[in-house]
Amino acid sequence: xxxxxxxxxxxxxxxxxxxxxxxxxxxxxxxxxxxxxxxxxxxxxxxxxxxxxxxxxxxxxxxxxxxxxxxxxxxxxxxxxxxxxxxxxxxxxxxxxxxxxxxxxxxxxxxxxxxxxxxxxxxxxxxxxxxxxxxxxxxxxxxxxxxxxxxxxxxxxxxxxxxxxxxxxxxxxxxxxxxxxxxxxxxxxxxxxxxxxxxxxxxxxxxxxxxxxxxxxxxxxxxxxxxxxxxxxxxxxxxxxxxxxxxxxxxxxxxxxxxxxxxxxxxxxxxxxxxx
Amino acid sequence: xxxxxxxxxxxxxxxxxxxxxxxxxxxxxxxxxxxxxxxxxxxxxxxxxxxxxxxxxxxxxxxxxxxxxxxxxxxxxxxxxxxxxxxxxxxxxxxxxxxxxxxxxxxxxxxxxxxxxxxxxxxxxxxxxxxxxxxxxxxxxxxxxxxxxxxxxxxxxxxxxxxxxxxxxxxxxxxxxxxxxxxxxxxxxxxxxxxxxxxxxxxxxxxxxxxxxxxxxxxxxxxxxxxxxxxxxxxxxxxxxxxxxxxxxxxxxxxxxxxxxxxxxxxx
Numbered sequence: 001x002x003x004x005x006x007x008x009x010x011x012x013x014x015x016x017x018x019x020x021x022x023x024x025x026x027x028x029x030x031x032x033x034x035x036x037x038x039x040x041x042x043x044x045x046x047x048x049x050x051x052x053x054x055x056x057x058x059x060x061x062x063x064x065x066x067x068x069x070x071x072x073x074x075x076x077x078x079x080x081x082x083x084x085x086x087x088x089x090x091x092x093x094x095x096x097x098x099x100x101x102x103x104x105x106x107x108x109x110x111x112x113x114x115x116x117x118x119x120x121x122x123x124x125x126x127x128x129x130x131x132x133x134x135x136x137x138x139x140x141x142x143x144x145x146x147x148x149x150x151x152x153x154x155x156x157x158x159x160x161x162x163x164x165x166x167x168x169x170x171x172x173x174x175x176x177x178x179x180x181x182x183x184x185x186x187x188x189x190x191x192x193x194x195x196x197x198x199x200x201x202x203x204x205x206x207x208x209x210x211x212x213x214x215x216x217x218x219x220x221x222x223x224x225x226x227x228x229x230x231x232x233x234x235x236x237x238x239x240x241x242x243x244x245x246x247x248x249x250x251x252x253x254x255x256x257x258x259x260x261x262x263x264x265x266x267x268x269x270x271x272x273x274x275x276x
Numbered sequence: 277x278x279x280x281x282x283x284x285x286x287x288x289x290x291x292x293x294x295x296x297x298x299x300x301x302x303x304x305x306x307x308x309x310x311x312x313x314x315x316x317x318x319x320x321x322x323x324x325x326x327x328x329x330x331x332x333x334x335x336x337x338x339x340x341x342x343x344x345x346x347x348x349x350x351x352x353x354x355x356x357x358x359x360x361x362x363x364x365x366x367x368x369x370x371x372x373x374x375x376x377x378x379x380x381x382x383x384x385x386x387x388x389x390x391x392x393x394x395x396x397x398x399x400x401x402x403x404x405x406x407x408x409x410x411x412x413x414x415x416x417x418x419x420x421x422x423x424x425x426x427x428x429x430x431x432x433x434x435x436x437x438x439x440x441x442x443x444x445x446x447x448x449x450x451x452x453x454x455x456x457x458x459x460x461x462x463x464x465x466x467x468x469x470x471x472x473x474x475x476x477x478x479x480x481x482x483x484x485x486x487x488x489x490x491x492x493x494x495x496x497x498x499x500x501x502x503x504x505x506x507x508x509x510x511x512x513x514x515x516x517x518x519x520x521x522x523x524x525x526x527x528x529x530x531x532x533x534x535x536x537x538x539x540x541x542x543x544x
Contacts, residue, residue, distance in 0.1 A: 043405065043407075050318075113387050113388045114390070114427065115428040117386035118386075124367075127365055127367065129358070131362075
């Protein structure tokens with residue numbers, strides 16, 4: 001029934017393996033969901049924070065994922081504006097990572113405040129001198145841009161693509177994606193300049209450097225990491241079942257690589273599937 | 277921009293007179309409906325707008341000395357009203373009033389980000405980790421002029437601004453534009469049995485607080501009284517609480533002086 005959604009050559013893993021992975025991930029998610037409910041229902045007194053330590057360690061995670069998410073814009077900038085075609089294979093992953101990071105950062109901010117229902121006051125009664133206002137506006141803008149960038153990836157679904165409206169929308173959006181990438185990278189690069197004075201320079205440097213300098217590297221690393229994890233799982237399904245065909249393909253691509261052609265993410269994946 | 281005839285309410289606390297009795301804290305609790313819990317022993321979680329600290333000179337007996345230091349909100353002016361908490365509040369839930377010099381807190385607008393608590397160098401801002409639960413019957417004793425705060429918002433000393441509003445209303449009804457010095461006094465000032473706290477308008481030379489603090493407007497309110505000091509004055513927060521002490525070690529305890537650094541004004 002769902003064979004059309006499964007890539008060619010890939011088979012389902014055993015149910016116990018599927019349940020194990022889903023269970024492990026689900027347990028972590030359930031833990032987070034339970035903590036979120038506790039904070040919402042009982043309040044921030046559940047967090048063990050106090051008047052002397054009014055911020056918890058998750059702020060560290062919050063800032064880290066913002067830095068990681070910034071790589072999406074820089075990758076988009078290099079791909080669409082500078083024209084680095086080598087990043088073609090990673091741009092979708094970078095956007096996805098950025099989307100997850102910024103939505104997570106906003107979500108963390110959402111349950112880190114004492115009165116979540118008043119969270120919109122930060123936009124309604126905005127204090128232009130506050131760096132937190134700046135952060136909230138920037139995060140929301142980035143999230144909006146990434147949502148727009150991410151929409152074509154959803155619309156590329158083969159079922160959705162059959163609907164003419166979505167088909168035309170996704171194909172036309174691709175053509176103007178450079179505008180969104182430029183908007184994103186412009187807002188990331190220059191947003192801190194708008195009210196930036198004094199102490200904010202140091203904060204800007206602290207966010208800018210990891211966000212833009214290493215965001216791209218982190219994105220590549222994340223994709224690399226995910227591929228590594230997938231390698232062992234997919235090895236049997238992807239390689240063993242198609243040994244002869246892919247051995248030939250690997251050979252061909254290695255020739256391309258040695259001849260200076262662009263390395264694709266699939267090449268990296270196939271490289272991992274080889275016997276070392 | 278400071279308005280013409282603007283007031284600048286401030287306080288002088290004579291540490292030589294303070295006995296550390298805590299009457300100011302109790303009066304503050306009663307006046308401002310400050311919540312407390314059944315077990316309020318964890319002071320990291322409790323709320324007190326006026327807190328009395330106990331200092332000592334770090335020397336062994338018989339040279340041991342100690343001093344009590346009451347600490348309300350310092351109502352910092354900073355540079356042109358940019359006090360640390362006001363600058364960082366993302367929702368403008370706290371404001372510096374140029375007409376009175378009071379740093380206000382708007383409870384229904386605060387959404388509890390606690391950024392102001394991180395910015396305040398005096399730890400005067402405290403968070404409502406719980407909703408207030410009053411003992412049976414105590415609701416009848418709450419001050420109707422002060423709103424109680426809900427869980428998840430930050431609160432702090434307001435210089436009993438409800439008393440200022442009441443005094444202004446009274447003056448208006450009597451056809452006056454200005455209020456007298458004794459018409460607006462904070463609860464802690466009135467409760468102090470030793471008379472250690474003096475409150476009034478720092479801009480008005482007739483007020484006792486001005487005569488004690490001798491603020492220099494050309495140097496952001498720095499006191500010309502050699503016995504006076506302000507807490508962490510060198511941060512540039514420009515606070516409006518002045519402390520008086522005849523003891524050198526107490527004055528030095530008000531800021532982070534290096535051991536080899538110059539002595540404070542009284543002995544220089």
